[in-house]
Amino acid sequence: MAARAYVIGTCDTKGAELRYACGLLRAAGLEPVLVDIGTRSDDGDADIRAADVAASHPDGPQAVFIDDRGQAVAAMAEALRRFLGTRTDIAGVLGMGGSGGTAMIAPALRELDVGLPKLLVSTVASGNIAPYVGPSDIAMMPSVTDVAGINRISRQVLGNAANALAGMIRNRIPEGGADKPAVGLTMFGVTTDCVNQVTGMLDADYDCLVFHATGTGGQSMEKLADSGMLAGVLDVTTTEVCDLLMGGVFSAGEGRLDAIARTGLPYVGSCGALDMVNFGAPGTVPAHYQGRTFYEHNPQVTLMRTTAEENERMGRWIGDKLNRCRGPVRFLIPEGGVSLLDAPGQPFHDPEADAALFRALEETVQQTADRQLVRLPHNINEPAFARALVEHFRAVMAEHERGGSA
Template identity: 65%
Template sequence: MGKVYVVGTCDTKEAELLYARDMVRAAGVEAIVVDVGTREACDSADVPAVEVADFHPQGRKAVLGFDDRGAAVTAMSEALAAYLESREDIGCVLGMGGSGNTALVTAAMRRLPIGLPKLMVSTVASGNVSAYVGPNDIAMMYSVTDIAGINSISRKVIGNAAHAAAGMAKWQVPALANDRRGIGMTMFGVTTDCVNQLRAQLEDEYDCFVFHATGTGGQSMEKLADSRLVDGLIDTTTTEVCDFFVGGVFPCTEDRFGAVARTKLPYVGSAGALDMVNFGALETVPEKFRQRNLYVHNPQVTLMRTTPEENRKMGEWIAARLNACDGPVRFLLPLGGVSALDAPGKPFHDPEANEALFSAISETFQETPDRRLIKLPHHINDPEFAAALARNFREIAA
């Protein structure tokens, strides 16, 4: 059983943090208060702010003593992340605070592995919390009243959070004796046929985790890789790169493919749906794109065909990112088309744009014995292409 780390700013939330700690202890679980305040020292914390600040890469002077509260909070968040990553006895991280402390603590929580319990009691938890949670398993609990003293409402809310944290720390989810190795897979509606065939070929051997390539989906898959909760990736659908480059609503981040480089996990990728940028309803498409090749996928989603120049830039970027990966990598190019909309007679069939993409990848990709580029004449949704993805993964994951 690990400890519950109760994290907050003791200079403003001391009573609430100590109350939560005591409630956890009363539930039979060890708990400590970690102070991340940047203004005044607090003697009641089990881990004082100065001790956390020492974990900043540049030391405590980079965290404490700032007049600029924003800079101090940002630096303390970096220090807290390093501090928590150094602990080996965390059963749950319980954070409490307003918008500033929520940003501070959840940024550190996002650095922790998927599966390690994380609970944030926050004044902003009833709104859009995507910026705080990201692709992580952070549980957000709305505080109802401000976390500004113990009253009849905050006492109940904080007490419930403390009991939840104690329960997560005490009752860990056991692993199944017959757990299969896991594979992360990316899919979009226009590559569903490919991924369904791929799953059918591999699910007797592997636990297949499919992620919808909506920006957060790709980040979630790579977070699982960083957390070592998957044993490899079949990244069929890299379409989030389009939105990152062109300005669509489902972008990846600059760190796309970063987990592949860091973990060196077996990776098989492809160019799935690199023919499209995603926008909302047709009327939301930016004016500068209104004359482009647009396709209304449904009333809420409008797709835009990527151009040869956009494909060239994306191909160069993807290949450069993969060149930084030293683990086993196979990247398969479906020369017959990259999505259900990219085939003869379909609205996004554009051989010139595809050639720009494939050429840019081919010219930039640096092959090694472990890193190979494979060109196939098939469409991405052809059975032969799904079989090739499965075959290549088996070869490098053996």
């Protein structure tokens, strides 16, 4: 089937706006597909009716068309997610809606492949959009006015959105790096030197995808792992675990490392930035952490040094996750410090706290021929440590190719 531009929204409340966008896409030479996800009425003129979408719900359309609006929205979101997963003709998607429409459309867009154009015009796009975007590449555009009729503002905003989608579809990005297997790496400002050295040594053989370990970065990397788009992982910077366990702002959630376990991908990890929990401006630090060691990374980011007790918790948490991995695993321990700030003379240098982390890892990880901890007498950013990461990564890749697994 020819690739088409999907335009999604609730036709009962936003029919004029959706059809306006379809007209602009058609004028740009594309074939639009109007998808109705209204939960209160069914637009018979839509290319894909709400009943057709609702039929994809595992409990059938009767689970969607109910009197409880909150449950209906949740059910339609699930139906749309499943419906779009069956389509093979999607060139790009334009969604539009208020809070309810955004809640229905965003989960489905998150399931689509990274790189497929996906744009969501929303009344909530100027707020915290992390719950909507997650680990995907959804582009969200604030609607400015409500999505409630065509007026001098909405005409411009929705017109720009339609033309932007047309541009993304008609001007696809040339493939690059497809001749090399992709490897996912995690990096933070305090491990940048290490990761830059590693990518420099791997660039000739691998397409290096570096993810900023800010919560969504780890989620994005693992989404690609689950999608089969990565050949291996160099998880240098596992700092998101700090924020998960200690309530920081850059948590990747309880599912961190689960994709590695599920897929059996070759994995080399380390303790990058496990010496710090991330908060916002100083005034955002929870009161029960007063008196701790802090470092102002910038006016919007305050770092808190982890304690020996917290490091022990993280070591056991990571160790339990590593024990579930089916593929070859090497986890390298930098005895000289886990970040730029955890070096001699630096504000987070605390050998006792680091020792608690390393000890907990060794007590928890069930080491085998394919799952190993490796201690090295270097800071994580030293060239010798970067070289060791690359050597072990090449080794686990070779092991994986030979069919070895834990």
